[in-house]
Amino acid sequence: MTITETPAAEVDNGVNSDALLAARDQLREAPEAAEFVWRATSEWKSGTHSVQTIEHFDGLGTDQQHKSAYVLEGDHPAIFAGSDEAPTPVETVLAALAGCLTAGIAAVAQNRKIQLHSVTATLEGKHNILGILGGDPDVRNGFNEIDVHFDVKADATEEEIAALVAQSQKRSAVFDALTNPTTVNVSVG
């Protein structure tokens, strides 16, 4: 034989989707291990500035730890008389949404054997601040709407890319947390 088919290039988005699928099957067998607890601690600095540390979480039936402790900060911009040392927490929420959806796009693309070249997103949270200022009882405190715009370059058709983005929303924890009500228990002391 003098000619053979060139093997298709391996799709590599840096996601180990076999491991993810194996984990799904294992967790179906041992559902207790699927119960995770995510944690953050927070400390007030001064004014509207605070610092959050994220290091430990529980999962797979035991304590887990990140490679190192990660630090996030929150503050308010100068127009709210803040010191603007850090993003406003609502902006961090947008960042979390982008991080979650983007991770989802990569994982789904890997699973569907689609090679990604770039994934960028722009997010806008529409927010009427009369709510938090107590200036209008009809205005809610949170976002009224969030717009997310993705630009995805990949070896795929437009439809396939649309399906990737749709699937990532379907499997996104932060998308779910923002679009659905969640019970939040706050205690003190």
Added chain:
Amino acid sequence: MAQKHTTTVVIGAGHSGLAMSYRLRERGIDHVVLERGQIADSWRHGRWDSLRLLTPNWQAELPGARYSGTDPDGYLTMPEVVDHIVDYARIASAPVVSSTAVERVSAIDGGYRVQTDAGEWHAKTVVAATGACTLPNIPALADGVPAGVRQLSPLDYRSPAMLDDGGVLVVGASASGVQLAEEIALSGRRVVISTGEHVRMPRTYRGHDIFWWMHHAGVLDERYDEVDDIVRARHVPSPQLIGSPERRELHLGTLQDHGVEVVGRLGMIRDGVALFSGGLANVTRLADLKQERLLDRFDEWALQSGRADGIPPHRPEPVTVPAQPRLKLDLVAEGISTIIWATGFTADYSWLDVPVVDRKGRVVHDGGVTEAKGLYVLGTSLLRRRRSTYINGAAQDSDDLAAHLDATLAGDSRAARVPA
């Protein structure tokens, strides 16, 4: 009461149990079919008045019996389905013992003990054909529904006449949910439908019923051990479809034309206020994309098989939903007097005292064969192939399981002959 003996007890005289009876008779296996009510009980008591099958009549064939009526492309009404199944029981000469509810099945030496409210049976093998849609699947958040709001499931809803004049919240937009939302809206009541992930299909495509396409293009023949994620596949909601003489389309778009308000998935009821997901646009987008992929597949098949018949593909319009869907509904203040939980159904295996049931109450099986020797399930979603979800799947499934059951019995008697 004295216990009776038989080789196989089939539980349930719906089409599945009757098809199994036909197969056992073919193989000369002694059996009874125990039925808590009457033949076709689910279709007599658990369905709303206006319901017609989703599947066309030609697909109502059962082992040894074809549809021989005058309207192969029509959709049977409920009284017609009951007649169809009662006729089939006669054709199959099924030994049905009616008004006999099975209360417990347990393993005993060499087989099973079947306790009923009318005596006890001992059998070497048992086939559970008790139905996949016996109990409504009502989410725990229903606990938050304010007193005074009536709650129904599609198993106890009959017609709009049983409702008072208030508004109706239909939760779930699979076949049951969209059908009920449509008829209640047409009765003049305000209807809100809450939808999570759903499946949309056109009633007809390129001149043929959607089930014609699924049948011929091989969709219904996909096997349970070939689909990508069987747990997920078995829980895919039924498609938004209705069987009607005029073959009308039914989806979130047509519902909105009738004034139905579409909202996202119900996430919680807090202080009497129903809270809906803001992810509505994505679930409708997912359903449109999935529909396109299905139709792409049909076009491809039509091209390859030369079955295109000259009718050009005409794709359904994507559904548009409000850009800012309602996120809250104060049930009492907004005059919602009824909630219909069209949130799916589950099987009831509470009577099964054999360790083959998982933590969610589902029987663990491999294409209907459980780990307990001689114990089978039949008639559940995607049991052996996509067709298994429908009446049309019973012929092959019952044949496969009867063959397995027969071999198990033969193995037993061979084993019995081997000297110790």
